[in-house]
Amino acid sequence: MKRKQHMSRVGTGLFTLISIFYILPIVVVLFNSFKKKAYINLEPFQLPDETTFTGLENYTTAIDQYGFLKAVGWTVFITVGSVLVILICTSMCAWFITRVRNRFTKAIYILCVFSMVVPFQMVMFTLSLVTDRLGLGTPWGLIIIYLGFGAGLAVFMFCGFVKAIPIEIEEAAMIDGCSPIRTFFSVVLPIMKPTYISVGILETMWIWNDFLLPYLTLDIKKYKTISIVIQYMKGSYGRVDMGAIMAALIMAVIPVVVFYLSCQKYIIKGVAAGAVKG
């Protein structure tokens, strides 16, 4: 018994060390974000000192010159809007195609599953042509595109859950005079709450971090997301402002960490559920 306790203490110590190493890359970027830009590439592993420390200057540059906060705003708008629309529309769709069984609904289901395995590169060029033609290159239009492209996974996950709901509950509601819409919103929707959370988490993780889809479809002169701004800062020709990039990276990581720490329980559940289904 003594030996076991000893082993567990060694394990805790070892994993504490590994954990510190694990977050070290982010810590390095954090202290570099307070250094003058000229010193970042020269000595990235030195802590800032009197000569290299520059305070919050890099942060103000990233915000003022590169419009970082605006990008955060658009990213929040696109992510929240798309996830809400995806949740409502695809859950209704999934309920419909599970309850109404014919060849047409079966075909939709198969197409949805199929779309999950298609890599984005397969459709990226033609998708950007379609969005251009339809004038969907705005954050509002992007919500529609995300609904279309994210429908596969969401419909698939909701269908799996609807199949497990006993149909008698819905029949009882309908006999009592509920319309299908009322039945869906006051009977089915509350039962599916855990699935809403799982799907919501998975879609949020995807859309928040997505780079290529908004890069190709959005009118990026007017609208930029966080990933696009960072790529733009680095990729634009001329002088690359390392300080502003460090600050932008930290400002990109902070919301994610806050979101993660505040809904960690649901995120991990959602990931496990999504993986088992996928």
Next chain:
Amino acid sequence: MEKAIKRYFPIFLLPTLAAFTIGFIVPFIMGIWLSFCEFTTVTDATFVGLSNYVKALQDTVFRHAFWYTALFAVVSLVVINVIAFVIALALTQKMRGTNIFRTVFFMPNLIGGIVLGYIWQLIFNGILSVYSTALNLNEWYGFAGLVILVAWQQIGYMMIIYIAGLQSIPGDVMEAAAIDGASKMQRLFKVTIPMMMPSITICTFLSVVNGFKLFDQNLSLTAGEPSKMSEMLALNIFNTFYGRTGWEGVGQAKAVIFFVLVVAIGLIQLRATRSKEVQQ
């Protein structure tokens, strides 16, 4: 009841169906068609048969990207899954602080590929500069960098799936094995791993497909440097579309090849590990 619901088709089905058509079905079909055409915009597309495919397969950069990607997928699959499995085993033991460790390991997974790439670029270039070299000078530095980056990002994700799998192994099976005199190693290889095959199937499937589809991290960490030698398939397709005028058709043909490849590899992988799953 079915009839009553069916009448509500426009409300329940139409929004998703319309968006799905715009966002997926139309681009997909157009993509297949355009891979047989030469074009710069859709209106001037002319049918050219298989010549795009021939050009794509003759492209030495594309072929290099294929082997580079395939090697990357295999190496990252092994690295990610072995480490994630070992961590999952350790974190399901009785130990203080397992929840905190899980939290830490999972966190990088939520950070976007572009952000991750630039975080690691600073770190790798900082280390390499000590030996007066840099990430964009050697394709194998980029390769190792990508493996480390992707491992850092995905180990936590796979760990969560493995922990869920480990926790679902019934305790009496392990107990029975222990009473029958199986050693720790025997229990791991004869009981735990066979019982874990469903989780292993999922994780290896995800990591091999993710490896093949990797784009953001490749773009931000190396951008294909030096001279397209660290370019992976997805980035190569992107550059064919947007870097070479007149090559849009070839890009689309490459995209179709890529799509078939990803689906085929996914299916082969699923079959290979599914056959090793045991009945519980």
